[in-house]
Amino acid sequence: MSAFDELMLFQRDTQALGEVAGRLGWDQETMMPRGAAPQRGEEMAALEAILHARRMDPKVAEWLDKAEAPDAAGTAHLREIQRGFDRAQKVPADLAKKLAQLTSExxxxxxxxxxxxxxAAFVPVLEEVVALKxxxxxALANGGHLYDAMIEDYEHGTTSAQIAQIFDAMRPRLVNLRSAVLERxxxxxxxxxxxxxKQMKLTRKLAKTFGYDMNHGRVDKAVHPFSSGSGLDVRITTxxxxxxPFNCFYSTIHEVGHACYEQNIDKAYLLTPLGRGVSMGVHESQSRIYENQIGRxxxxxxxLxxxxxxxxxxxxxxxxxxxxxAVNKVHNGYIRTEADEIQYNLHVMLRFDLERALMSGDLQVADLEAAWNDRFKADFGYDVDKPSNxxxxxxxxxxxxxxYFPTYSLGNVYAxxxxxxxxxxxxxxxxxxxxGDTSGATGWLQQNLQQYGGLRSPRDTIAHAAGMAPTHEPLLDYLEAKFGEIYDL
Structure with a gap:
């Protein structure tokens, strides 16, 4: 076999083990007994140690040096494997294992x-997580910007400065629109x-209506809805x-957007670096366009x-x-996932600023609750009533x-x-x-974006599908037109 073929076979097993780790995470969120958490932490840590070792195996460097891509997809495979290898080289194996165990627990x-x-019960363990992160x-920044290195894991090619510039441009129009709407x-x-x-029965019908393949997925319940898996096994929770009931139905549609992206990637990319959504921002573009522009x-x-x-x-x-x-009612509320389309991004901006401060050391975990409550009052005009809110x-x-958090708003921009x-x-x-026929919209997204998986960079993925470089203007124009009509502005 050629060096490229040997590398791809090795990578396929690595991807498969990564899917096993993801399945353990799904089980922990949905079905695992609470008392099993310490053991699950050790299991996740052991598996992460194996994965980390494979990602930085010296043979990968040798294959990358010798491999010749047979086509454009092969070039993209080598690019993504190289990116993963470079990252793994920077993170010590014992740190990767510690993080896997700690975050599981x-x-x-x-x-x-x-x-x-x-x-107070959560502060000590969050302090440990923040220290390890x-x-x-x-280690990842290697002398560069620490928070940019973290963003690279979720939206490669994007910096915190670029995100801050987008958010600064969006905020005035969002705040002005919110003020006008809330006066009506x-x-x-x-x-x-x-x-x-009955909610669960109808929510499964909604999932199928939006194209979710139940032969390769399932719908369960969790505290925080999520989508998990890729290829032939993609599961969602609500x-x-x-x-x-809107909480259930629109959480489901949102997660179906994520799941359909994974289910609709070209099966030739199954268990390869291109066989997953290219970034969390692009992923979020699918969940948000399913949930909002189509679903609402x-x-x-x-x-409905x-x-x-x-x-x-x-x-x-x-x-x-x-x-x-009623579906599009603009309302006061504490919960990001339940926020209306106008205010959702303001929730994300709050988290973006707080986690940047946590990572820079400007904000200590012990002061997080007070900082959150103060910022929420300043941004939304009322007090947080309890920590779960x-x-x-x-x-x-x-x-x-x-x-991760800024990718939610990038997803809205892309959508x-x-x-x-x-x-x-x-x-x-x-x-x-x-x-109730969504196939025109979902089919267009499958054909123009979803099937390509990780073939292109995040921004190029959007530019290829939308025919334009990503910009926040279409999102804000859409919001002003939609809510201007509903609220007779």
Whole structure:
């Protein structure tokens, strides 16, 4: 075999082991007994040690030096393997193992602290996580910007300065739009109690409506909804609330966007470096366009109104227009994942600034709750009422995902670009969406973006699909037009 073929066979096993690690994480979030956490931490650490050793195996360097790519996909494979090899070389094996074990255990401690509304119980383990992540970041940065090195894991080719520039440009228009909307009368919301088994039945129908292949996936419940896996095994979770079915339905549509991206990647890339979504920002573009531009659009909500009426009967909304307004109601709230489209990015900006301060050492973990509460009051105008609605609401920091949060807003920016082009490509899209047929939109995304996996860089992936370099303008134009109509601005 050629050096390229030998490298790809070795890489396939590495990718497969990575999928096993992901499955352990899925189990920990959904089905694992709470008391198993210490053992699971050791299992994850052992597997991470094996993966780290494979990623920096000297044979990889030898193959990379000799390998000749047979085509454009081969060139991209070599690029991604080289990038992973260079990263693995910088992080000491014992540090990688410590992080895997600690973040596995801290996830359970976060969940318990969140349930008990006890920040103090979580502070010690978060201090350990932050210390190890700083150490890892310093190793990866190699004298450069520590936080940029962390972002590179999730959105390679993007810096914190570039993100800050985008956020600074977005904030004034978002704040002005929010102020104008909140001065107008609020739409009527839903009323009643919504049977949770019925929610789960309808949410599985929604998943299939948006193209999720249940033969290669499943829908379970978790505290924090997520998507896990790639290729032939892509699983999602959602959550239910007896008085808020939108929480369940739109969490599901969001995670289906992630899952369909993974399911729709060219199967020739299965268990290769190109067989996953190229970045978290691009991934988020899929979940957000599924959830918002498609799922919260007037056409699709008309169909969903009929489905919910059939399942739940009268829930206090008279017609499809009232339902569309209720789905898109701009409202005060604490939870990022439940935020309306206008305010969602303001939640992300808060986290972006706080985690940059944590990583630079300007903010200590012991002061995080106070810093969060002060910033939230300044940004949203009211006080945080309890930790589970404040600094304990997200799982990300407990599992060491520093640098991840800004990709949520980058995903919104990317989705704005894609939606603008999608509408031009399929001018009669709403006619089918009104019938519950999403295939025009999801098919366009599969053909123009999803099938390519990691073939191109994140920005090039969006530029190729949308026909433009990523910019925040289409997103803000969409938000102003949509909410201007709903609220008669």
């Amino acid at each position: 801290s996830q359970g401690k976060w969940a318990a602290a969140r349930a008990d509304e006890d920040v 700083r150490e890892e970041g310093a 009368p609020a739409p009527k919301g839903l009323s009643g109690v919504f049977d949770e088994p 959550r239910t609330s007896a008085d808020d 659009g007037r056409a699709l909500t008309g169909w 109104f009929e489905q919910m009426t059939e399942v739940f009967g009268d829930f206090g909304v008279a017609d499809a227009d009232g339902f569309y307004a 404040g600094c304990l609401q997200d799982v990300h920091w407990s599992v060491g995902l520093f640098g 704005g670009c894609l939606h603008q082009t999608l509408r031009k490509a399929i001018p009669d899209l709403d006619q089918n969406l009104a019938l």
